[in-house]
Amino acid sequence: xxxxxxxxxxTHVELATKTKIFxxxxxxxxxxxxxxxxxxxxxxxxxxxxxxxxxVEYAIRAGLATHCTINTTTHLDRKNYCYPDLPKAYQIxxxxxxxxEHGYVELxxxxxxxxxxIHIEExxxxxxxxxxxxxxxxxxxxxxxxxxxxxxxxxxxxxxxxYVEKLQLIMRYIGVSDCKMQEGSMRCDVNISVMPExxxxxxxxxxxxxxxxxxxxxxxxxxxxxxxxxVLNDGGKIVQATLRYDEKTGETSVMRTKEDAQDYRYFPEPxxxxxxxxxxxxxxxxxxxxxxxxxxxxxxIDELKINPATARLLYKYKKVCDFVEKVISLGASVKNAVNxxxxxxxxxxxxxxxxxxxxxxxxxxETAKLxxxxxxxxxxxxxxxxxxxxxxxxxxxxxxxxKEEDLAGVDDSELEEICKQAIENNPxxxxxxxxxxxxxxxxxxGFVKKATQGKADIKKADAILKKLILG
Amino acid sequence: xxxxxxxxxxxxxxxxxxxxxxxxxxxxxxFEEIIAFADRINGxxxxxxxxIKEVAARTIAWEDLREDEVTDSLPNEKITSNVEAQxxxxxxxxxxx
Ligand SMILES: [Zn+2]
Numbered sequence: 260x261x262x263x264x265x266x267x268x269x270t271h272v273e274l275a276t277k278t279k280i281f282x283x284x285x286x287x288x289x290x291x292x293x294x295x296x297x298x299x300x301x302x303x304x305x306x307x308x309x310x311x312x313x314x315v316e317y318a319i320r321a322g323l324a325t326h327c328t329i330n331t332t333t334h335l336d337r338k339n340y341c342y343p344d345l346p347k348a349y350q351i352x353x354x355x356x357x358x359x360e361h362g363y364v365e366l367x368x369x370x371x372x373x374x375x376x377i378h379i380e381e382x383x384x385x386x387x388x389x390x391x392x393x394x395x396x397x398x399x400x401x402x403x404x405x406x407x408x409x410x411x412x413x414x415x416x417x418x419x420x421x422y423v424e425k426l427q428l429i430m431r432y433i434g435v436s437d438c439k440m441q442e443g444s445m446r447c448d449v450n451i452s453v454m455p456e457x458x459x460x461x462x463x464x465x466x467x468x469x470x471x472x473x474x475x476x477x478x479x480x481x482x483x484x485x486x487x488x489x490v491l492n493d494g495g496k497i498v499q500a501t502l503r504y505d506e507k508t509g510e511t512s513v514m515r516t517k518e519d520a521q522d523y524r525y526f527p528e529p530x531x532x533x534x535x536x537x538x539x540x541x542x543x544x545x546x547x548x549x550x551x552x553x554x555x556x557x558x559x560i561d562e563l564k565i566n567p568a569t570a571r572l573l574y575k576y577k578k579v580c581d582f583v584e585k586v587i588s589l590g591a592s593v594k595n596a597v598n599x600x601x602x603x604x605x606x607x608x609x610x611x612x613x614x615x616x617x618x619x620x621x622x623x624x625e626t627a628k629l630x631x632x633x634x635x636x637x638x639x640x641x642x643x644x645x646x647x648x649x650x651x652x653x654x655x656x657x658x659x660x661x662k663e664e665d666l667a668g669v670d671d672s673e674l675e676e677i678c679k680q681a682i683e684n685n686p687x688x689x690x691x692x693x694x695x696x697x698x699x700x701x702x703x704x705g706f707v708k709k710a711t712q713g714k715a716d717i718k719k720a721d722a723i724l725k726k727l728i729l730g
Numbered sequence: 731x732x733x734x735x736x737x738x739x740x741x742x743x744x745x746x747x748x749x750x751x752x753x754x755x756x757x758x759x760x761f762e763e764i765i766a767f768a769d770r771i772n773g774x775x776x777x778x779x780x781x782i783k784e785v786a787a788r789t790i791a792w793e794d795l796r797e798d799e800v801t802d803s804l805p806n807e808k809i810t811s812n813v814e815a816q817x818x819x820x821x822x823x824x825x826x827x
Contacts, residue, residue: 276798283801292818296809297801310790313798332789341746343822387819388826394819397809522744532790540792 262453262488265461266419266480267411270426271404272436273382273444274317280381280403281308281351288442292396300401302347308530314403315358315534317435318379319544321405322359324433324551325374331536333358335528340521343395344383353378354525364425365553372422373410380404411450411461416480420473423447428552431577446471449480453487463497467504467511479504483511555580563593572601578617589627592634599630603647620654629657636716639708669715678723681706689728700724733761
């Protein structure tokens with residue numbers, strides 16, 4: 260039988276606040292063990308948590324950016340479980356009144372993946388397992404998280420991948436998290452079940468915990484889908500279970516089954532008062548939301564007339580977009596700004612992370628100056644490319660590479676002389692062009708460029724060449 | 731209300747406590763007594779609460795939430811002063827196999 264994959268994701272995103280969710284300890288990554296800690300985040304008796312305003316603000320931002328409704332009266336709950344990464348033996352989270360509900364993330368196909376809820380909670384500490392004992396570092400304990408729970412709307416590994424990428428992009432655009440999966444600031448639990456194709460009734464689901472890379476999510480989903488199909492085709496039953504994915508073997512294995520499922524005994528957190536968020540605050544946060552990824556992509560294509568493939572190369576990286584938009588706003592042409600960025604600058608930024616960080620020593624101001632020279636025909640595009648390449652490596656201004664005298668270009672009579680030589684040296688090309696082969700003129704451009712060391716204005720040369728050939 | 735031995739076992743497991751069969755049985759009347767007492771409070775002292783809409787009388791206003799400003803953490807020696815710290819870590823018995 261053919262089975263349909265049904266999947267929902269629970270995504271944890273670490274918020275980029277300066278301090279922890281309930282105390283003023285820093286959230287800075289790393290640090291010596293247990294040096295970013297205080298009585299509150301180590302759960303000392305009598306310590307009182309006070310909710311960080313920015314956490315609520317960021318979570319609302321995340322909710323609005325994913326089209327959620329905001330519960331303006333919200334409270335926190337205790338989720339009880341006993342594990343050494345939680346000093347209090349409970350995690351402060353949200354149970355029945357999450358801050359945000361009923362949103363969606365739209366995929367390129369137009370399909371919407373529903374967001375059931377987004378709630379705020381505290382992260383746990385880090386455990387290091389040594390022989391015979393476990394060591395605990397509570398520096399991460401109390402760092403604010405949002406958990407974004409999707410509806411089981413995902414029906415393929417491709418959709419899961421796109422959903423996670425879109426979510427990542429949205430969170431980065433609105434500045435609430437850097438969503439670095441390899442550093443653990445974004446991680447996913449993946450729920451998977453299968454049902455006969457065309458069926459409306461979901462099968463028994465399993466949950467793969469703590470996935471920290473998009474490619475592992477993809478592989479784990481494929482593996483688990485095949486495994487479930489096989490079990491059912493062999494007449495077996497899926498056992499509801501929590502699984503872990505082994506990155507080395509590419510297989511899933513059981514962490515715990517339903518029998519020993521956790522009973523979290525949620526109850527309202529008595530140490531934190533119910534939060535009442537003024538409607539005006541929500542409106543204010545909404546009005547300050549930046550342009551969202553999909554809006555930017557559409558604007559690039561529809562208004563800036565950037566071709567869709569190139570627009571996609573740009574919009575995935577917020578810092579690149581900021582750079583290109585600034586170059587354009589300083590007067591550079593869209594075409595050259597975009598092409599030089601995706602051509603020259605991207606060649607210096609081979610990885611996704613490089614592009615994401617966009618740490619080149621070149622400023623938008625200098626780039627705009629350079630591109631305007633090309634736009635105005637004072638330098639040709641090849642020279643602009645070469646210069647930008649050097650600027651991006653050496654961090655010097657345009658003036659370090661292009662001197663005033665270079666900009667004079669080639670004077671008109673000299674250019675006419677060179678054009679004549681171009682025709683004399685390439686009689687076949689000239690004849691072909693005259694005969695209607697338009698592309699033949701490129702051979703003549705090449706001669707002119709070479710003879711002038713790239714300084715000639717090719718538009719001007721084009722006019723002269725045509726005049727000389729066609730009369 | 732009656733309590734089963736299975737419920738006692740669940741509670742013991744959640745509390746990370748271990749009890750013998752006899753101990754578990756001894757707890758049954760104790761628990762029944764405790765629950766009966768709570769029921770009495772609910773019924774006689776608290777009474778009918780159906781008219782109370784929400785127990786959210788105690789609320790915190792937006793302005794009173796904490797600003798996102800870093801304050802000093804405690805030095806490691808102080809945070810770990812109740813344990814024999816190992817390289818600044820809290821050590822516990824190994825929790826994974
Ligand atoms: Zn703290």
